[in-house]
Amino acid sequence: MRAFAPGAIVLFGRNVGAPDALRALIAELRAIEEPAPLIAVDQEGGRVARIGAPVAQLPSAMAVGATRDVDACERLGTLLGRDLAQLGISADFAPVADCALDADNTVIGTRAYGSDPLLVGRFAGAFARGLEAGGVAATLKHFPGHGATAVDSHYGLPRVTVDEATFRSRDLLPFAAAISGDAAQIVMAAHVVVEALDAQWPASLSPRILTGLLRDELGYSGVTCTDCLQMDAIAHAPGTVAGALAALTAGADLLLISHSLELARAAAAAIAAAVDAGTIPHERLLEAAGRVRALRERYAVPRPYGGALDATLPLDVARGAVTVLRGVLRLRDEHAVTVISFEGATADGADDVRAERLSLSAALRARRWKSEIMRVALDPDADDVDLLLGHLPSLGDRNFVVVTRRAHRHPAQRAAVERILALIPAAAIVSAAEPYDAALWPQASTVACIYGDDPLAFEACADVLSGRANAAGTLPVTLGAP
Secondary structure (H helix, E strand, O other): OOOOOOOEEEEOHHHOOOHHHHHHHHHHHHOOOOOOOEEEEOEEEOOEEOOOOOOOOOOOHHHHHHHOOHHHHHHHHHHHHHHHHHHOOOEEOOOEOOOOOOOOOOOOHHHOOOOOHHHHHHHHHHHHHHHHHHOOEOEEEEEOOOOOOOOOOOOOOOEEOOOHHHHHHOOOHHHHHHHHOOOOOEEEEOOOEEOOOOOOOOHHHOHHHHHHHHHHHOOOOOEEEEOOOOOHHHHOOOOHHHHHHHHHHHOOOEOOOOOOHHHHHHHHHHHHHHHHHOOOOHHHHHHHHHHHHHHHHHOOOOOOOOOOOOOOHHHHHHHHHOEEEEOOOOOOOOOOEEEEEEEOOOOOOOOOOOOOOOOHHHHHHHOOOOEEEEEEEOOOOHHHHHHHHHHHHHHOOOEEEEEEEOHHHOHHHHHHHHHHHHHOOOOEEEEEOOHHHHHOOOOOOEEEEOOOOOHHHHHHHHHHHOOOOOOOOOOOOOOOOO
16 A cells, blocks of 8 residues: 555544544554645435444434435534544545435435435535544545436446536536635546536546646636546446546546455556556646645645534434424424334445444333334334334324335335324324435325434434424425425
8 A cells, every 4th residue: 555655544443443543544644645645434424324423423414404404414513524534534435425316326315414405505515614624634425416417336327317507507516616616625526417518528537627628618627536436337437547547537536446456556547558658648647647636735734623523413303303294393302202113224335333223212211111122124024014003003102203215216125114003093104215205195194204213313303302392493395206
């Protein structure tokens, strides 16, 4: 690694151990070269969190958007930035400035602040300013917009097919607003083809987008980076090494290769050969290296925020995000609680820090409620649902809470909830992950959204259910008709 001397190093969950070991690793990485390479991490909040304690765990961006509290969003950014800077991290690949525009887009999902471009722009800019005040460089991603496609660029090449006027007034607007406000020092380009801007190349490899749009039109002068060039959107074609050459030529300054040092070395060798051959101008290489070096110099010495910050802010925000669309989200006193939880992998490769599946039932027990959990698969078999329903009448007079996860994408889950409601009409529906499940069951007497299935989301929901907090959230996305 020292001989390779990368300009930046990104940490993943697989690199993170105990806090002291992490600090030692980061110190060793920072000592590779002078000035220190950028040490970056994907630490957004919600389901994308590579590092646990001692870094503050934040609610999802969509939960923050549901509060409509831009000031709290900026303070969350400052809290997170301070904690990262104290570890020696110099750049956070956050915030997401994409709009949540497609209910089937699970790779973005609750990572977006909402579907309204103006709202997303305000919150993304506020969080970026907070991060930088806390002591780390913020990154707007995934430029120029990844929210309008259901294809995950980890596994394929997404295409956005709307006309240019729509794209500019919707997908691009949050980025343009944050860039005009000098909110972040890094912009990450998406592996997404925006047909109205460049029908041939994904944004991460497109001169029209990285140079023509981002630099010339929007006036951005900071560092640009690609999303990981080992993602299938690029790795399948044109390939990681060829993609690195194309991205640098198009205007990217940092080329992310996150899983293979051998591929990173091959890309560096290919770039050197291309510069020697004149197929990549030497000036382009010097320009990219100069921008990255300037950012490295700025963060060569960690300077975490030194002011007072409220450690309870993340939970306070998560409580304020709980959104009740129908009924009253309150448990009946002196009655036990049965939580029926539809569970399965919802992180979509997010590489989060949870060691085991957390539950609303555990959060209620921590608040001294007698609670049990009945776990059901995201797509349950009919026999499993019959077995579940057979147990419910024997449970007696108690509270029932049904935690759903993307039932709008899982027909068997949707049908199972229909049967539960037919048997227990008073059961409360809590939509975890994205809130689109809230439109599925008009017969349900109580429907609420919590914008995640992380610990903060469940703790906040438990506080509302037990009367310790009031649900004050507003839907940050538009739901379809039931």
